[in-house]
Amino acid sequence: GNGKTWLYKNFFSQERINYRVANCTLAASKGSLRNEVFSVCMPENTSTKIGYSETKDASIGLPGIAGAGLSHEGNYDVLQQDALLTAFNQLSKESKGWDGSVIILDNVETIFNNSILMNELADIIILLDDERYSKYNVKFLIVGVPCGVIEYFSKSKNRSSVSNRITELPSVSGFTIEETTQVVEKGFNAMLGAGFSDLVLQGLAGKIHQITLGVPQRVHEYCLSLSYECEDNKNWTINKKVLMSADIDWLTKGLRESYAAIEHHFSGGNGQRRRKQVLFTIGQYKGHQFSTAEIGTLLREQFTATEINSDSGVGSILSRLTKGDSPILTLNKINGTYSFCDPRHIMCLRLILNKKNDESIEKRVFIRH
Numbered sequence: 001g002n003g004k005t006w007l008y009k010n011f012f013s014q015e016r017i018n019y020r021v022a023n024c025t026l027a028a029s030k031g032s033l034r035n036e037v038f039s040v041c042m043p044e045n046t047s048t049k050i051g052y053s054e055t056k057d058a059s060i061g062l063p064g065i066a067g068a069g070l071s072h073e074g075n076y077d078v079l080q081q082d083a084l085l086t087a088f089n090q091l092s093k094e095s096k097g098w099d100g101s102v103i104i105l106d107n108v109e110t111i112f113n114n115s116i117l118m119n120e121l122a123d124i125i126i127l128l129d130d131e132r133y134s135k136y137n138v139k140f141l142i143v144g145v146p147c148g149v150i151e152y153f154s155k156s157k158n159r160s161s162v163s164n165r166i167t168e169l170p171s172v173s174g175f176t177i178e179e180t181t182q183v184v185e186k187g188f189n190a191m192l193g194a195g196f197s198d199l200v201l202q203g204l205a206g207k208i209h210q211i212t213l214g215v216p217q218r219v220h221e222y223c224l225s226l227s228y229e230c231e232d233n234k235n236w237t238i239n240k241k242v243l244m245s246a247d248i249d250w251l252t253k254g255l256r257e258s259y260a261a262i263e264h265h266f267s268g269g270n271g272q273r274r275r276k277q278v279l280f281t282i283g284q285y286k287g288h289q290f291s292t293a294e295i296g297t298l299l300r301e302q303f304t305a306t307e308i309n310s311d312s313g314v315g316s317i318l319s320r321l322t323k324g325d326s327p328i329l330t331l332n333k334i335n336g337t338y339s340f341c342d343p344r345h346i347m348c349l350r351l352i353l354n355k356k357n358d359e360s361i362e363k364r365v366f367i368r369h
Helices: 004-014 024-030 033-041 083-094 115-127 146-155 159-163 177-191 198-212 216-232 240-254 256-266 272-284 292-302 314-320 343-352
Strands: 018-023 051-060 068-077 101-106 138-142 329-332 337-340 353-355 361-363
Touching: 004 018, 004 101, 018 024, 018 033, 018 083, 024 033, 024 115, 033 083, 033 101, 033 115, 083 101, 083 138, 115 159, 177 198, 177 216, 198 216, 198 343, 216 240, 240 256, 240 343, 256 272, 256 343, 256 361, 272 292, 272 314, 272 343, 272 353, 272 361, 292 314, 337 343, 343 353
Parallel strands: 018 101, 101 138
Antiparallel strands: 051 068, 329 337, 353 361
């Protein structure tokens, strides 16, 4: 939701670079990344000859006697060129007059758990230095979430060889609090004529930036939900009831699965109080990946009245959040750090969990009456 797709499409169009987008999500159904790359580079309805049959007729007999006819059919396979080379060749032909060609591998994080496709991706990257492939001057752009790219390097069978052939670009960041404020002011005051004061605008922007992480798509979605609630309120007054209704509408439209996953881990079993505190703490953490020690430190800062002498128990709680039918976290076994399965889990944690004065954690129940 930060505009990665728009960014690369806009950049390549401006720089006159010919590109094709291969969706890694579709590669699994096609059984191969090569097949997905081939399908997006070749013209529609392209057929490939994979073999042919040849029939030979012969006749045998004695002089003056009619011969008997014999027929023989031979089946032959056609030697296939690598689908990747065929795709490169086609892309190179279409790039005449352009400043190069790029194949974009989008949604690469969707194949991290598919060892076959991951190994194929590593092989493809390494092959780019082979003369047969490099002569076409085709580059790859791998698009994924930042913690996903890090995870990719840890799972590649040829990690060092692959990393030597890849340059990592800075991640596309979300809105700052100032940019979020500009969006809120322009949308509500300039376009909808809400007439919110600077104080109200700053308060709204702070809340929206906190729960959406500044992700542009989520900022717009929440503002849309809030605008509907304000419109229904007739006088465009912001109050607790209006904000609660906007929270519910935004959650039910985009965070329902995250809510169910968090609810699954929130209660049940021993150590509920500490587990709830850990859930609240990881929701407040700023960053893509975190270690047990980092969460332990933040936990002690968040709950000063609670005696927390060490990180004991925190690691087991984080580990538990990676398990079950609805995991919230994933574990990078290479460096022992954790990351969220979906950034929407962070948004949901920030929206539904509140810290009370006694440092217990309550979960807001979202039921629309």
